[in-house]
Amino acid sequence: MARRTEYDEAQGAQRLKVPVTAFRWARHVGLVPASDVSPGRWSRAAIEALDAGAVRAAMDQAPISGGETADRIAAALGTPNTMGERAAVTSFVVRRLVTRGLLADLAGNPKSTLHHPGQVAEVCARGDPAELVVADTPLGPDQAAARLDVRCAGQVRRRCVVCMSSALVRLQRLRKELSVLPSWWVRAGHS
Numbered sequence: 001m002a003r004r005t006e007y008d009e010a011q012g013a014q015r016l017k018v019p020v021t022a023f024r025w026a027r028h029v030g031l032v033p034a035s036d037v038s039p040g041r042w043s044r045a046a047i048e049a050l051d052a053g054a055v056r057a058a059m060d061q062a063p064i065s066g067g068e069t070a071d072r073i074a075a076a077l078g079t080p081n082t083m084g085e086r087a088a089v090t091s092f093v094v095r096r097l098v099t100r101g102l103l104a105d106l107a108g109n110p111k112s113t114l115h116h117p118g119q120v121a122e123v124c125a126r127g128d129p130a131e132l133v134v135a136d137t138p139l140g141p142d143q144a145a146a147r148l149d150v151r152c153a154g155q156v157r158r159r160c161v162v163c164m165s166s167a168l169v170r171l172q173r174l175r176k177e178l179s180v181l182p183s184w185w186v187r188a189g190h191s
Contacts, residue, residue: 006037007047009108016052021106022059025116026050028104031058059116063106066091066113069120076124077133093133097123102132 007015012032013023026032031054036046064072070089074081079088094113097103102123107114123129 003044005044006041007044008041012042012047012050015047016050016055018052018056019059020108021063021114022055024106024108025059025063025104026055028106029058031055061117063114064117064120066094066115069094069103069113069115072120073124073129073133076129089133097132 004011004015009023009027010020013020016023023032032042032050033046035041037043070087070091070093071081073094074087074089077088081087081089091113094103094115098105098113103113103115103119105113106116123132126132
């Protein structure tokens with residue numbers, strides 16, 4: 001049987017006999033060096049040089065889901081998510097925190113996230129968790145109108161025509177000033 005010469009994350013974790021989430025966390029904190037063969041792939045020598053005990057010890061707790069992460073952040077804000085009520089912090093906000101680099105995603109699945117409980121506790125202990133959540137919460141039509149500095153006509157139904165047309169006018173002005181079209185604008189066929 002031929003010996004494997006290069007490893008991806010899952011194969012490296014299997015070779016070290018550690019969970020793949022522990023391998024990903026060790027990679028995030030710098031215990032696992034950058035891939036040396038190609039992006040996401042390590043040589044046999046690089047994997048064999050790793051200390052499996054250190055990789056396992058780095059992830060000393062089981063990872064928690066994006067939903068549990070949202071619940072912990074909401075509890076830290078003093079507005080816990082409760083069943084049957086609108087959530088104060090959602091998994092969307094957690095994904096935005098991952099995108100901003102404040103949380104590491106340890107899941108290999110694009111439909112869900114897993115996080116290190118210690119890192120979640122650090123985010124909850126920050127002095128500005130409320131600002132983080134507010135910055136990453138999607139806006140409603142009236143909030144978007146206020147942020148765009150446009151007038152919103154009284155009752156907001158499914159789509160506020162005044163807000164949409166005012167925002168469109170502002171976007172067209174910006175387009176003329178910048179003379180660069182956003183990619184979503186071109187894809188939608190507006191040019």
